[in-house]
Amino acid sequence: MPERAERQFCAFFLARLAHETARLKDMPFPGHSTGPKKWLNLVSGLIDTAGSYLELAGKHAIPESEASKLIREAERLGGLAYRALGHVVGSDATLIPHEIVAPLQRWVDGLKIKNTIFFRAEHLPNYELAWFDLKRWRTDLNNPSRSLIGAIDRINWPLLRVTVPGQALGMLPHYAVVGHELGHGVQDQIKPDLTQKKADLEACVQRITVRLAVSSFGRKEQLELVDILANWVDELKADAVGHLLAGPAFYFALCGYLELAGQTYGISRTHPPSDLRRRLLVAELAKGSPSHIEVFEGKTGLRITETVNSSHVPFCPPPDSLFSELKRPYGPLVAAICVELVPYLEVVASIIFAETESFVRRVAPDLIYEPRKLAHDLDSHLDLISVLVPPIEYRDSTGVHAAGLASILNVGWAALLTRLDRMNKPRGPVLSPVAGKMEQLHELLLRAVELSEARRVWEEQV
Amino acid sequence: MTALSIAAIKARLRETRSIDRLIISPLLDEDEQAKQGQAAIDVRLGFNFCLVLASAFGSITEFQRNSQDPAFSKLYRREFCPFGSCIVIHPHQFILAQTLEYIRLPSDLMAYVAGRSTWGRLGLIVATAVGIHPGFAGNLTLELRNLGETPLTLYPGQTIAQLFFHHVTDQDMKPSKEKAKRAQYVGTVDMIPRQISSKATSRAIKKLIKRFEKYARS
Numbered sequence: 001m002p003e004r005a006e007r008q009f010c011a012f013f014l015a016r017l018a019h020e021t022a023r024l025k026d027m028p029f030p031g032h033s034t035g036p037k038k039w040l041n042l043v044s045g046l047i048d049t050a051g052s053y054l055e056l057a058g059k060h061a062i063p064e065s066e067a068s069k070l071i072r073e074a075e076r077l078g079g080l081a082y083r084a085l086g087h088v089v090g091s092d093a094t095l096i097p098h099e100i101v102a103p104l105q106r107w108v109d110g111l112k113i114k115n116t117i118f119f120r121a122e123h124l125p126n127y128e129l130a131w132f133d134l135k136r137w138r139t140d141l142n143n144p145s146r147s148l149i150g151a152i153d154r155i156n157w158p159l160l161r162v163t164v165p166g167q168a169l170g171m172l173p174h175y176a177v178v179g180h181e182l183g184h185g186v187q188d189q190i191k192p193d194l195t196q197k198k199a200d201l202e203a204c205v206q207r208i209t210v211r212l213a214v215s216s217f218g219r220k221e222q223l224e225l226v227d228i229l230a231n232w233v234d235e236l237k238a239d240a241v242g243h244l245l246a247g248p249a250f251y252f253a254l255c256g257y258l259e260l261a262g263q264t265y266g267i268s269r270t271h272p273p274s275d276l277r278r279r280l281l282v283a284e285l286a287k288g289s290p291s292h293i294e295v296f297e298g299k300t301g302l303r304i305t306e307t308v309n310s311s312h313v314p315f316c317p318p319p320d321s322l323f324s325e326l327k328r329p330y331g332p333l334v335a336a337i338c339v340e341l342v343p344y345l346e347v348v349a350s351i352i353f354a355e356t357e358s359f360v361r362r363v364a365p366d367l368i369y370e371p372r373k374l375a376h377d378l379d380s381h382l383d384l385i386s387v388l389v390p391p392i393e394y395r396d397s398t399g400v401h402a403a404g405l406a407s408i409l410n411v412g413w414a415a416l417l418t419r420l421d422r423m424n425k426p427r428g429p430v431l432s433p434v435a436g437k438m439e440q441l442h443e444l445l446l447r448a449v450e451l452s453e454a455r456r457v458w459e460e461q462v
Numbered sequence: 463m464t465a466l467s468i469a470a471i472k473a474r475l476r477e478t479r480s481i482d483r484l485i486i487s488p489l490l491d492e493d494e495q496a497k498q499g500q501a502a503i504d505v506r507l508g509f510n511f512c513l514v515l516a517s518a519f520g521s522i523t524e525f526q527r528n529s530q531d532p533a534f535s536k537l538y539r540r541e542f543c544p545f546g547s548c549i550v551i552h553p554h555q556f557i558l559a560q561t562l563e564y565i566r567l568p569s570d571l572m573a574y575v576a577g578r579s580t581w582g583r584l585g586l587i588v589a590t591a592v593g594i595h596p597g598f599a600g601n602l603t604l605e606l607r608n609l610g611e612t613p614l615t616l617y618p619g620q621t622i623a624q625l626f627f628h629h630v631t632d633q634d635m636k637p638s639k640e641k642a643k644r645a646q647y648v649g650t651v652d653m654i655p656r657q658i659s660s661k662a663t664s665r666a667i668k669k670l671i672k673r674f675e676k677y678a679r680s
Contacts, residue, residue: 032544098542383480388599389566392487395476402488447564447601450509454562455488457545458619462491 004057007071011054013078018047020085027092031101035118036091038155042134043084045148050077052145077141087132087161088120095121095166099450102457103405104162104178107245110364113185116155119178121166125261129181133158160185169260171438172445173412176246176253183241183356186363187234192355194233197348204344211323211336221333228337232272232345233352239277240356243284247292247369248304249409251281252417255310263312267326267338272345275315278306280349288371295371299378300418309417316342369406377407378414385415385441386422390448393455402455403448412445465501466571466627472496474571474627484627485566485599495621502624504578505561508601509618511549512538512558512653524658525668535654548617551586551608558653559604562619566599570637574626575602581622585610588623596630596638603653 021043029036050073056062057070090096101119108117135157138149162181164170194201205217205225212221242250258266258274266274285292285304297303307313316322319339326335360368381391381403391403391411403411415423416438425433426440466474472492474484486503489495495504517537538558543549551557567573572595577588587607594602604623608614616622630638659667 028542093542384483384485387481387566389480389485389487390564392564400489400492451488451562451564454509454545455490458488458490 004067004071006075007054007057007067010050010071010075010078014047014050014054014074017078017081017085018044021047021081024085024088024092028098029091029101030093030096030098030119031103031105033091033101033105033118035116035159035161036088036120038116038151039084039088039118039159041147041151042155043081043088045145045151046077046081046084046137048145048147049141049143050074050081052143053077073142087130088118090122090163090166091118091120095123095170096164097170097172097446099446099453100172100175102453103449104175107179107182107367107405108185110367111182111186111241111360112363113160113182114156115158115160115185117160117162117185119162119164121164121170123166123168124163125165125169125257126163127165127177127181127257128163129184130161130163131158132161172442172449173249173409173416174253174257176242176249176406176409176413177257179242179245179250180238180254182245183238184234186241186359187237190237190352190356190359192233192237192348192352194348194351196351197344200344200347204340207340208336211340212332221337224333225337225341228269228334229341229344231270232341233348235271235277236280236345236349236352237356239281240284240353241360243281243353244357244360244368246406246409247371247374248285248296249369249406249413251278251285251304252309252413253409254278254281255308255313258313259310263314265314265316265322265325267316267322267342269330269334269338273316273342274310274313275306276342276346278310278313280346280353282306284353290371290375292371292374295375295378296414299375299382300414302418367406369410373407374410377403377411381407381411382414382419385411385444386419388423388440388444390444390451392448392451402452402459404452405449408445408448408452411448412441415441464629466629468496468498468500468503471503471627474568477568482568482570483566484568484571486563486625487565488563490562490619500624502576502626504621504624505563505565505575505602507604507616507618507620507622508560508562509543509545510560510601510653511541511543513541514556515539524664525671534656538654543618545618548615550613550615551606552613553585553608553611556605556607559606559616559622560601560653561604561623562601564599564601565594565625567594567596569596570630571627572596572630573628575604575623576626577623578621584614585612586614594625 021040025037025040053070053074057067057074062070096119104119105117135152135155138144138152141148162178164175164178208221208225209215209217239254242254246253255278264274266272266277282293282304290298293304302308317325323335323339326338330338376394377391380394381389385391391408393400393402420434420437420441423437423440426436471484474482475486477483486505490506495506514537519537522534522537541549549557572593575589575592575594577586581588585608587609588604590605606616632638657664
């Protein structure tokens with residue numbers, strides 16, 4: 001049988017892919033993260049499988065039709081491998097600050113998330129948790145290569161990929177938002193009992209019916225409501241996890257991100273409105289005695305309010321106006337559900353936050369950022385960071401300890417919001433004195449994350 | 463000029479007034495790095511390195527024609543080596559490194575960086591710009607050069623240099639408060655130098671170059 005041109009081209013394509021995959025495997029990934037390499041091994045496994053199809057297609061004994069089928073399948077797997085390479089872009093140290101990955105991985109481990117995970121950055125204003133479950137390739141593909149089977153078996157599925165904004169928007173204090181994304185990683189284990197507010201849900205359904213001017217709430221409407229409600233509840237669970245992990249830093253980071261990323265109402269099929277999320281988080285920060293808000297105000301002089309760093313994120317207009325605005329992009333049904341779910345979500349929010357807290361207290365009590373810890377961190381580090389000492393570690397009666405990521409983020413936000421005027425303008429050319437100080441603060445916080453992690457790693461070895 | 467003893471250094475590390483506190487952080491093993499009987503603190507090799515690249519530069523000059531920026535960054539390649547990894551410095555090679563420890567000196571202390579004799583006997587020179595001024599804040603940049611004939615493998619976390627501390631006094635021989643008053647703490651921006659001369663010196667030398675060139679053409 002003459003060598004078929006398409007087989008040769010596919011072989012060339014696979015060789016290029018293999019070369020590129022090998023190059024990426026040689027790159028350093030921040031925080032000794034094994035996730036990207038496991039993903040790249042999966043890509044190699046696909047390429048090897050495709051290669052074996054091509055090899056078989058080249059054998060003389062194979063009928064033409066069978067060879068053609070094998071080549072097409074090899075091309076398809078090559079395409080899959082090529083797309084899979086795209087998923088790992090941005091996970092090396094060029095876009096994501098390498099210092100932050102290991103401390104974030106400690107949050108992952110602390111929450112007992114066993115899935116294989118990796119972090120990557122892209123030049124988009126986007127924080128996102130993506131799930132990949134590809135273990136079916138083991139059974140769906142004919143004769144998967146040994147390397148593909150090995151790669152699949154070494155991943156704890158579903159594999160999670162956390163996306164964060166790269167470089168320009170990747171300011172260290174904003175990384176507190178990752179707490180929210182990790183919340184999505186555990187959301188299915190948090191099961192708030194919303195049946196106790198059944199009457200409120202019935203009232204919500206009634207309002208939707210009236211708004212749509214229909215006589216009954218049919219199956220289509222019910223499915224849409226269930227879907228949107230589930231999305232919104234998951235968002236609140238994730239907000240609650242972020243709040244528990246990082247306290248005020250999460251609030252500031254989320255609001256700062258909402259301010260920079262869009263300044264919209266934020267309301268959609270997938271997300272409740274931003275002003276509601278802010279309001280609920282402020283209510284959580286006000287709980288306890290002393291509360292996070294009281295501690296923060298006492299130590300910094302700044303009272304945490306709903307618009308403290310996101311005054312341009314708009315409040316939702318009254319329901320009728322909101323319905324009119326949402327009808328255009330989403331249609332009347334989704335618009336009506338979104339508008340009428342807001343008061344219901346407000347009623348059940350306390351149940352969702354309480355159940356999430358109960359979950360985190362059960363699996364990771366040490367990760368909860370309590371107001372007394374905030375007080376200690378601000379006492380220990382806030383004045384020092386004004387004179388360029390990063391919050392690397394603290395001393396107490398039992399010795400010297402590494403500062404945690406939540407401590408660093410909270411000290412960072414406190415300095416950013418209340419201490420910039422006490423910092424000197426850094427040397428060298430800067431866009432503006434304030435921007436220069438913020439950049440310096442970012443650098444100090446990166447250094448704190450790097451060196452506190454160094455202390456932790458060292459202590460784990462000795 | 464008096465040097466601080468280990469007891470005095472430790473006392474300054476625990477100073478309650480933050481403005482007067484000497485910061486060396488993290489001290490991964492205080493007992494090992496601040497040994498009794500010494501008058502210095504050992505510091506460790508950090509994670510960030512700058513390797514000197516082969517380049518097409520005729521020479522490093524601050525006053526090239528038609529150039530505001532001497533672009534020193536083009537002379538180096540940055541390398542990050544985490545704990546457990548290593549970097550090899552070959553005979554007669556020159557690289558920049560950082561201390562693991564972040565250091566901030568209060569207004570009345572200055573320090574000298576010195577190599578450790580063990581490394582010195584193997585041919586490794588760790589610092590050429592050895593004086594650290596009051597108010598310095600940052601990780602120290604070390605200029606490493608292997609003067610020996612054998613490659614040396616360096617690991618982040620190894621003790622690499624030592625710091626000797628001295629009091630800085632004012633004209634009345636009292637501890638200097640000059641920096642503290644103005645709180646002029648200056649963090650190191652980068653290992654790679656941005657400029658060699660101050661603006662004033664730079665302006666003056668550029669004028670002198672022009673005058674000399676005019677004279678040479680005449």
